[in-house]
Every structure is written in C-alpha cells, then in structure tokens.
Amino acid sequence: MCQSQDQPRTVAEAVAVQDRLRPLADLVGPGPLRPATVAGLDVAYAESGDLLAAAVTVLDTATLAVVDRAVSVGRPAFGYVPGLFAFRELPALLAALDLLTTRPELLVCDGHGLAHPRRFGLACHLGVVTGLPAIGVGKTPLVGQWTEPARERGASAPLVDRGETVGRVLRTRDGVKPVFVSVGHRMSLDNAVEQVLALTPRYRLPETTRTADRLCRDALAAAIPAAGPGGAGLGPGGPG
DNA sequence: GCGACAG
DNA sequence: ATCTTGTCGC
Numbered sequence: 001m002c003q004s005q006d007q008p009r010t011v012a013e014a015v016a017v018q019d020r021l022r023p024l025a026d027l028v029g030p031g032p033l034r035p036a037t038v039a040g041l042d043v044a045y046a047e048s049g050d051l052l053a054a055a056v057t058v059l060d061t062a063t064l065a066v067v068d069r070a071v072s073v074g075r076p077a078f079g080y081v082p083g084l085f086a087f088r089e090l091p092a093l094l095a096a097l098d099l100l101t102t103r104p105e106l107l108v109c110d111g112h113g114l115a116h117p118r119r120f121g122l123a124c125h126l127g128v129v130t131g132l133p134a135i136g137v138g139k140t141p142l143v144g145q146w147t148e149p150a151r152e153r154g155a156s157a158p159l160v161d162r163g164e165t166v167g168r169v170l171r172t173r174d175g176v177k178p179v180f181v182s183v184g185h186r187m188s189l190d191n192a193v194e195q196v197l198a199l200t201p202r203y204r205l206p207e208t209t210r211t212a213d214r215l216c217r218d219a220l221a222a223a224i225p226a227a228g229p230g231g232a233g234l235g236p237g238g239p240g
Numbered sequence: 241g242c243g244a245c246a247g
Numbered sequence: 248a249t250c251t252t253g254t255c256g257c
Contacts, residue, residue, distance in 0.1 A: 043247075045248050052248090080248080082245040089247075111246045121246070142246045180246085247248050 007077055007091065014084045018120040025124045027114060029187040033133055035061055038199065039104035040208025041096070041126070043089045044216040045076070046224055052076055053223060054092035055216035057208060058104045061198065064207045070099035071219040082142065083117045086125040097130065106187070106195065107134040108208040112142050113184035115159055115167035127185020134184030135192040137206055141180055151175050154197060168193050172200035179204065
C-alpha cells in the first residue's frame with residue numbers, strides 16, 4: 001500500500017531511489033543456500049507498448065516442477081531507460097508475487113543485479129523490497145568486461161566493471177552463448193552460479209525463466225482483444 | 241563530445 | 248521487449 005512512495009516519475013527521482021536502497025542490499029548472504037523452491041520472474045509486452053503481463057513461477061528445485069504460479073496484467077510503470085529498468089516492471093512483478101500461495105526461497109530475475117551502472121539492478125531491487133534472496137540472470141551485458149569462457153558448460157569468467165567484479169559470465173550449455181549472473185540480495189556470487197547451473201539441465205536459460213516467460217506470454221495474449229486474420233476476434237459465438 | 245545501453 | 252525467413256539439428 002505504500003509502494004507508490006517508491007514509484008518515481010522522473011529519472012532523477014528514480015536514481016535517488018536506487019541510491020537510497022542500494023545500502024540495504026546484502027551482497028553476500030549468511031552462507032550457502034540450497035533453496036527448496038525457486039521463483040522465476042518475467043514480463044511480456046504488447047507491441048502497442050502500453051500493456052504488459054508479469055509472471056512468477058515457483059519451481060521445486062529437486063524436480064524442477066512448477067508448484068505455484070501467478071500473473072499480473074498492467075501498464076509499464078516507467079519508460080524504458082537502461083539502468084532504470086526495475087521501475088518499469090517492479091510494480092507488476094510485486095503484484096504477481098503477492099498472488100502466490102507459497103513463499104519462494106529464492107528469486108531468479110530476468111536481468112542484472114549488481115552488474116549495473118550504480119550497482120543496483122532489478123535483482124537487487126526485488127530482493128531488497130521483498131526481503132527474499134535474489135539473483136540476476138541476464139542474456140546480454142549491461143556493464144563490464146570479460147574474457148571468453150571455455151566452451152564447456154560450467155565454464156565461466158569474472159564480469160569486471162570499473163575494477164570491480166560485479167558478476168560472472170557463465171556457460172550453461174556446451175558451445176552456447178553464456179549468460180550473465182550477478183548477485184541481487186542475500187546470496188553470494190558462487191552460490192548464485194551454483195543455483196543457475198542447477199536450473200539449466202537442458203537449456204541455456206534457467207527453467208525458472210523459461211516457465212515464467214511462457215506464462216507471461218500466454219497471459220498477455222489472453223489479455224489482448226483478439227484481432228487476428230480470418231476473424232473479427234469475438235471468440236466463440238461471435239457475430240453469427 | 242561520442243558511443244553504448246538489462247527488458 | 249517485439250517484429251521477422253530460413254536453416255540446422257535432434
């Protein structure tokens with residue numbers, strides 16, 4: 001109910017929020033965490049750009065089966081500005097998290113955590129706001145330099161930005177483009193990498209991200225008034 | 241000053 | 248993010 005307090009309307013306000021929350025992020029955690037359940041979060045956008053669907057899926061880490069899920073449809077809460085990405089998706093993601101009937105032990109975010117220009121990416125933000133351990137898994141870099149990891153799954157290289165190690169470039173599949181793992185909240189980088197490998201037994205991206213991606217895409221399609229070729233989009237029993 | 245820039 | 252044809256591989 002007080003979350004609007006942290007929903008800035010300008011770039012300057014957004015940066016101020018990040019500067020205020022950044023000290024609250026725990027970039028180490030108490031020790032190795034082996035979560036029983038892990039949540040994946042993702043958002044899909046309508047091409048019109050004024051509608052989005054956020055999804056959260058909770059997986060059992062032992063079986064990778066989905067044990068809980070929730071979606072929230074809404075509008076982007078902020079323009080797309082690299083570095084301020086969280087303000088765009090956070091409200092919808094938090095709304096979806098509130099709809100879960102279980103409490104996941106770790107959040108796996110589609111984007112970066114520490115590997116951010118001000119060291120406070122989406123994963124840090126979500127972690128601090130929810131109080132849950134969180135990590136970021138990005139498909140492309142936002143900041144930093146690295147050397148190409150070996151070809152084999154499990155190979156990695158430090159992601160370094162302005163002299164600081166802010167994440168790890170991790171190969172999750174043999175010979176496939178690596179992902180960018182960074183700490184969000186209450187978990188170490190080594191622990192985060194370990195979790196990502198446990199979530200990628202078959203594909204490049206974590207199963208959490210994949211299931212959440214499918215869910216938000218489906219939710220978005222269901223939320224858009226159908227207007228496809230061959231029909232007026234009124235569904236069964238339409239104009240007839 | 242110029243380019244780069246998570247989703 | 249979203250829009251896209253074809254192509255390679257299991």
